[in-house]
Amino acid sequence: MSAAHSPTGETDVVIVGSGAGGAPIAARLAQAGLSVTVLEAGRVFDSAEHTPDETTADLYWMEERLSGGQDPIAFGANNSGQGVGGSLLHWGAFCPRPDPRDLALESETGLGRDWPFGWDALASYIEAVEAVVGVSGAMNYPWGGSRFAYPPVMRNAPAHAMEKGAKAVGLTVSDAPAAVLSRDRLAGTTPFRGHCINCGACHQGCRTGAKGGADNSFLPMAVASGARIIANARVIDVERDVGGRIKAVIYRRHEQDHRLDCRALFLCAGGVETPRLLLNWGLGNASGEVGRNFMTHVATQVWGQFDADMSMNRGYPSSLISEQMVRPRDADFAGGYLIQSLGVMPVTLAGGFARGAGLWGAPLVERLRNYRRLAGIGINGECLPHDDNRLTLSDEVDDLGLRKARIDFSYGENERRLDAHARKTLTALWAAAGAQDIFAVARSAHTIGGCRMGDKSDGAVVDADGCSVEIDNLYLCDNSVFPSALSANPALTLMAVALRTADRFLHRTRTGDF
Amino acid sequence: MGGKFATLIAARAREGAAGLSGLVGVVLVAGSPPSPEPMDENRRAEMLRWFDDPAQLTEKAQKFIDDNTNDGLPEEARRQAIVDFVRTSPEAWKGWLAKGSREDWSAQAGVIALPCLIIAGEDDGDLREAAQRLKNAPHFRTVDSAVVPRAAHMIPQEQPDHLAELICKFCQTISATALPVQFVRLMASDRVSDRTRCAMLARHSGPGRTDGSVLSQAQLGVLAAVVARILPGASEPSDLARRLDAGLATGRGDGWRFADLPADVEAWALGLDTLAAAEPKFARLQGDVQDAILRAISTGDFDTQNEPSRLSANGMRLWFEDVASEAARLWMSLPATWAQIGYDGFATGDRGPLQGYQETAADVPEAWRLPLGSVR
Structure with a gap:
């Protein structure tokens, strides 16, 4: 920990974070001829070293966050x-496009x-991302037609059950869009990627490269164009010139501090770390909006027991989807939700049952012992911004001396109504599929908002x-900039926003508006 | 020499080497340590010359027996020992004395998370009980020691019945921890990477006496009683409690905590103390009475008498959610549990060509998989 920041370097652009926000920007800016340095807090992974063992997999951000509110968010392996x-090492690769209606929810509903x-403005970028990461899906996808480069991956046992139940209750389903290759x-x-082998360990890291991630798409593209990726580098501070613009980034690597002079900084550290860093540095927060509008997704699950050996850990978990409830006809809430089949590994399942269903004692043990006969379906549902849902700083500091994030979160009326609707829909579907002993698990997923994108006039x-x-040379790009949660899982949308952000930056550079 | 090899093979099992995943314990009989074997240098020099003259081999064999036994051997054993000695490869004999016995492998051996029975002959020379404690015992996390009277170094020939009895007793005590054979075979196969196998074996062994601990004996007792109700009939509650304790002691959290609770270690201790203060006999209550108390805690209705040094009713509710979740996650992470529930998702490929699953539909089996229901 030297006070003097020993080695000093210089680069056009520093990107903090190598995931769904940072990697596409790195690729596009490097291809445009800029010198790009990506600082990544974690280590380099060789895909062959990933392990399906949930306790051993070390792809998650495990530094402590404090969770408050009525519905505290479980962080750690889930987020x-x-x-x-980045998080694309462990993401579920569920790859639905954002529904155009969700991007204008306020115009539609007033909420x-x-x-x-x-x-x-997003469509061409979505298509570009899909082409780079490779998306498998149905030939005649009911919500947008044929657009997938690869045939669907194999359905898992819960997907077959979901199809049966959906037919009985009149719900349209389809093989899901998945950033998982069904063929080599x-x-x-991008490098060679093997096809999916149905190991079911997407969340522990893909060993064949079938799952599209930054590590096998945008990052190699960036490196081929000269970008530099520095692993194990923790950003701890920024330096600004007299005009307030960012002029250097200070990062710590192997206990030594380094300074990197830059012309622009892209903070793409993730939905929690980006607002947390800004608050710690007192940066870009004159409006007091940083940390506000923190959102997640309503991610309720419904479980049941089947007579058959489901062994739901086999195969790509989210292999079946329904987008029909993105706007349910009988909704008493704004927005909607996606439904998907599930396949959950034992340790994660046990934690979910204990926390989300309040199970303990014989009801918990009996269900877990029946692991191979269990199957579930789940949702990813809209979440509205709310004044009380907010990321702030705790008084406790981490090992780098930065204050820890505290996230207060409670469901509002809209989330409660959406959740109730989903529980009813999923329970009926699962009963029709032949599930017994049906129960729901309360759960949220994804960290969204905190650095809202919008107009200067409305406090964005x-x-x-x-x-x-x-600060005109500070860019943010991760889930924190999402103005609303959308019913789609965030990664595809984020990668598209990242490409758009890079293009807008290049445009400003060329037009001298920078 | 056998002891040195046995210890190093056990160390490879720890590192996840395929084929060794069924190892549940080690017995060292007058074993040479992984470090240089203590040996008188004059004796070493003399013994190095023993195989120089083939005509004198029988005489040397007799001397070897005299030197390494308490009171010679019964006639039949003596004859066999002489035959064995004469058949010894001179290169191997010299190799062991000049090199192998002097090599230091103690770093590679490290500390092995397996129970070990260390047996010493009462009248052994350089490898008697004191040397065993000094040289071999530190390499194993759990050690039982036994001294065989009226024996020196050749214990199997000198006191075979006594030795057999010791080994049988040891096997009985450790067999409870053994994973089922079918599960071990799958774990040992090329469907499992060394990294995965190593992690599974370490978890199966659980924490040792020297691993960290942050809870007092009293707190551990209450925790075991709570865990017994969270996971009734699942696994030995005191073992789960000790594992949770060791997990807390590592200081590695799970990425978050409730803002309304203090740091994990403090919160767990406080929750246990709050329960013990309000229900001093909790651990000895009937199961249904314990359940009623835990139910009140889980719904935020536990009366903590507003004692400021304890957790509030709401704090206890959050604490119980943490304990239930961590206990359930722990139990579902244990290889012994996987054997019981037929979970085989750990066996989907090593570094080479990855096998994964061929079949993903319900009720479609694959030959390599564990059967539905527990395996033996």
Whole structure:
């Protein structure tokens, strides 16, 4: 821990974080000829070293966060990641497109918040991301038609059960869009990737490379264009010039501090770490909006027991989807939810049953002992921003001397109504599928908001281009900039927003507006 | 020499080497240590010359027996020992004395998380009980020692019945920890990576006496009683409690905690103390009475008498959620549990070509998989 920041370097752009926000930006800016340095807090992973063992897998952000509110969020293995590739090392690869209606929820319902751009501004970027990461899916997808480069991956046993139940209750389902290769992909602009082997350990890290992640797509592309990725590098501070612009980033690596001079900084550290760093540094927060509008997804699950040997840990977990409830006809709430089949590994399942269903004693043990006969379905549902849901700083500090994040979160009326609707829908579906002893597990997923994208006039933290409304060479790009949660899982949308942010930055650079 | 090899093979089992995952314990009989074997240098020099003259081998064999036994051997054993000695490869004999016995492998041996029975002959020379304690015992986490009277170094030939009895007793005590054979075979196969196997074996062994601990004996007792109600009939509650304690002691959290609770170690201790203060006899109550108390805790209705040094009713509710979740996660992470529930998701490929699952539909089996229901 030297006071003098010994080695000093220089780069056009520093990107903090190598996941779904940082990696696409790194690739695009490096391809445009800029010198790019990516700082990643975690280590480099060789895909062959990943292990399906839940307790051993070390891809998760495990530094302590404090959770408050009526519905405290469980962090740890469920949320942020660490390692070159970020959370995409452990993401579920569930790859639905954002529903255009969700991007304008406020216009539609008067609730939530519109995005500063619509589907038309995002569509080409979504397609570009899908082409890079490789998406498998149905030939005739009911919500958007044929658009997948690869045929669907194999359905797991819960998916077959979900199809049966859906048919009985009149719900449309389909093989899910998954960033998982059903066939080998030869090396090209990205490295060779083997097909999915149905090991079911997506959340512990993909060993064949079938799962699309930053580590096998945008990061190799960035490196091929000259970008530098520094692993095990923790950003601890920034330096600003007299005008308030960022002029250098200080990071700690192997107990030594380094300074990196830069022309622009992209903070892509994840939905919690980005607002946390800004609050710690007192940066870009003149409006007091940093940390506000913290959201997650309502991710309730419904479980049941089947007569058959389901062994739900086999195969890609989320292999079946329904987008029909993105706007339920009988909704008494704004927005909607996606439904998916599940496949959950034993340790995660046990924690979910204990926390989310309040199970203990014989009811817990009996269900867990029946692991191979269990199967579940779950949702990913809209979550509206709320004044009380907020990321602030705790008085406790971490090993780097930065104050820990405290996240207060409670469901509002809209989330409670959506949750009730989903429980009813899923329970009926699961009963029709032949499940017995049906019960629900309360759960939330993903960290969203905290650095809202919007207009300077309405107190947003970044503008539609991802640029801080206060500091014109500070860009943010991760789930924290999402103005609303959307019913779709965030990664595909985030990667598209990242490519758009990079293009907007390049445009500003070329036009001298920078 | 056998002892040195046995210890080093056990160390490879610890590192997850395929084929060794069924190892549940080690018995060292007058065993040479992984470090250089203590040996008088004059004796070493003399013994190095024993195989130089083939004509004198029988005489040397007799001397070897005299030197390494308390009071010679019965006639039949003596004859066999002489035959064995004469058949010895001179290169191996010299190799062991000049090199192998002098090599230091103690770093590679490390500390092995397996129970070990260390047997010493009462009249053994350089490898008697004191040397065993000094040289071999530190390499095993759990050690039982036994001294065989009227024996020196050749215990199997000198006191075979006594030795057999000791080994049988040891096997009985450790067999409870053995994983079922079918499970061990799958774990040992090329479907499991060394990293995964190593992690599973370490978890199966659980924490040792020297692993960290942050809870007092009293707190551990209450925790075991609570865990027994959270997971009735699942696994030995005191073992689960000790594992949870050792987990807390590592200081590695799970990435978050309730903002309304203090840091994990403090919160767990406080929760246990709060329960013990309000229900001093908790651990000795009937199961249904314990359940009623835990139910009140889980719903936030536990009366903690507003004692400021304890957790509040709401704090106890959150504490119980943490304990229930951590206990359930722990139990479902144990290889012994996986054997009981037929979970085989750990066996989906090593570093080479990855096997995964061929079948993902319900009720479609694969030859390699564990059967539905527990395995033996």
